Amino acid sequence: MNHYHLALLGFGNVGRALARMLLEKQTELTERYGITFDITGIATGRHGIAIDRHGLEIQKALSLVEQGQPLDSLSKIEPLTNSAEFIQRCRADVLFESTPVNYLTGQPAVDYLRMAFQANMHAITANKGPVVHAYDELSELARKKGKNFFFESSVMDGAPIFSLFRSALPAACLIGFRGILNSTTNYILTRMEAGSPFDLAVASAQEIGIAETDPSGDIDGWDAAVKVAALVTVLMGRSLLPKDVERQGIGGISAADLENAKKQGKRWKLVCSARLDGDVLQARVGPEMLPPDSPLYHTEGTTSIVQFETDVLGLLTLIESDPSPRTTAYGLLADFINAVQQT
Numbered sequence: 428m429n430h431y432h433l434a435l436l437g438f439g440n441v442g443r444a445l446a447r448m449l450l451e452k453q454t455e456l457t458e459r460y461g462i463t464f465d466i467t468g469i470a471t472g473r474h475g476i477a478i479d480r481h482g483l484e485i486q487k488a489l490s491l492v493e494q495g496q497p498l499d500s501l502s503k504i505e506p507l508t509n510s511a512e513f514i515q516r517c518r519a520d521v522l523f524e525s526t527p528v529n530y531l532t533g534q535p536a537v538d539y540l541r542m543a544f545q546a547n548m549h550a551i552t553a554n555k556g557p558v559v560h561a562y563d564e565l566s567e568l569a570r571k572k573g574k575n576f577f578f579e580s581s582v583m584d585g586a587p588i589f590s591l592f593r594s595a596l597p598a599a600c601l602i603g604f605r606g607i608l609n610s611t612t613n614y615i616l617t618r619m620e621a622g623s624p625f626d627l628a629v630a631s632a633q634e635i636g637i638a639e640t641d642p643s644g645d646i647d648g649w650d651a652a653v654k655v656a657a658l659v660t661v662l663m664g665r666s667l668l669p670k671d672v673e674r675q676g677i678g679g680i681s682a683a684d685l686e687n688a689k690k691q692g693k694r695w696k697l698v699c700s701a702r703l704d705g706d707v708l709q710a711r712v713g714p715e716m717l718p719p720d721s722p723l724y725h726t727e728g729t730t731s732i733v734q735f736e737t738d739v740l741g742l743l744t745l746i747e748s749d750p751s752p753r754t755t756a757y758g759l760l761a762d763f764i765n766a767v768q769q770t
Contacts, residue, residue: 428457428461428462429463431462431520432465432519434466434517435469435523435525436470436524437471437524437525438469438474438492440636440752441525441580441752443489444751444752444753444756445525445759446466447489448753449466449760450485452760460764466482466483466485467483468517468519469483474492474495474496474497475497475502476506477498477501478507478516478517479502483501504516511538511539514542515546518546521549522551523552524543525553525759526539528554528556528650530555530650532560533557533559536552537556541564541568545572547574549569549575549576549577549763550565550569550574550575550576550577551576551762551763551766552580553580554581555581555653557578558578558581558657559653559656559657559668560668562661574770575766575770577589577765578762579758579759579761579762580756580758580759580762581654583654583731583745583747583750584747584754584755584757584758585747585750585755585756585757585758585761586731586745587745587761588745592662594765598739600737600739601662601736601737602702602703603700603736604734605723606700606732606733606734607699607723608651608655608731608733609645609731610637610730611650611729612646612648612676613727613728613730614728615628615677616677616695616697617728619680619685620689624682625681629642629646646676648712649669652669652674652712653669655669655712656672656710658733659710665708667708667710672711673710674713675714676712677695679714680695680714693716693718695714695717696726698713698714698715698717700712722734726746731746733745
């Protein structure tokens with residue numbers, strides 16, 4: 428039996444879903460994988476920081492945060508003021524990082540993950556920023572420390588994309604991919620097809636929690652571009668920054684455009700794609716009018732899809748229906764299990 432001390436940096440919807448899933452799967456983790464754990468630290472953006480090296484009361488932490496209360500009463504050490512101190516003081520074996528993404532630099536998450544390795548932790552993140560801005564550096568640092576750097580939840584939530592190529596498809600070379608990787612824009616376009624004006628479709632996406640207060644990262648294609656960059660960087664071995672992805676958002680698609688597509692039996696979708704032609708890489712995010720024979724045509728609402736083309740298989744398609752914080756949390760949980768078993 429192996430016991431692990433866990434630390435959660437970020438305790439928003441995803442962090443809390445992970446805490447609940449860890450409790451839900453506690454018996455299965457023990458009986459099936461020989462894993463026991465406690466959560467020794469939680470750091471939040473608005474509710475403070477708590478550390479107890481003998482294990483925090485997770486149900487109480489969940490209750491406090493959901494009531495808008497600080498976590499300070501659970502902590503057994505003097506108050507901490509920032510995430511760097513938290514990483515240094517929590518003495519965990521595994522750090523789960525789920526702070527907000529920075530499309531342009533990946534910071535401060537890159538620094539947080541670097542600190543985790545320096546403190547001899549496995550580092551698991553749901554954050555796309557560090558993957559595209561510091562993948563090589565963080566992977567090498569993890570290797571030197573004998574730890575793992577996993578990030579399954581950074582693209583398509585808990586769908587097994589990175590672990591698929593890492594474990595299940597040895598010696599398969601990725602030539603290209605196409606997909607719908609931003610569920611927010613897909614939801615907005617689906618609502619607009621049903622007659623909602625653009626502004627109301629965006630408001631609806633915000634109401635159900637898939638769009639931020641400022642939805643420009645989705646609408647302008649930045650979130651999709653970061654995901655394209657992450658897939659290219661990790662799976663195709665070509666470092667690619669989001670700014671180098673050809674990018675066009677959905678802001679220019681009007682109700683008239685959707686109606687015109689409908690008359691032709693087609694639909695507008697925000698398509699993510701990348702392809703290697705020899706040494707030439709083409710990577711793009713942009714609206715496309717798709718015919719019914721495209722698998723992407725039938726992807727509605729918050730569902731995501733990606734088709735991979737490799738040198739050894741035909742098209743391989745992954746579809747994730749209706750993602751939620753729970754599906755993202757599952758990606759983190761799967762990474763935890765894989766990380767500690769592959770050490």
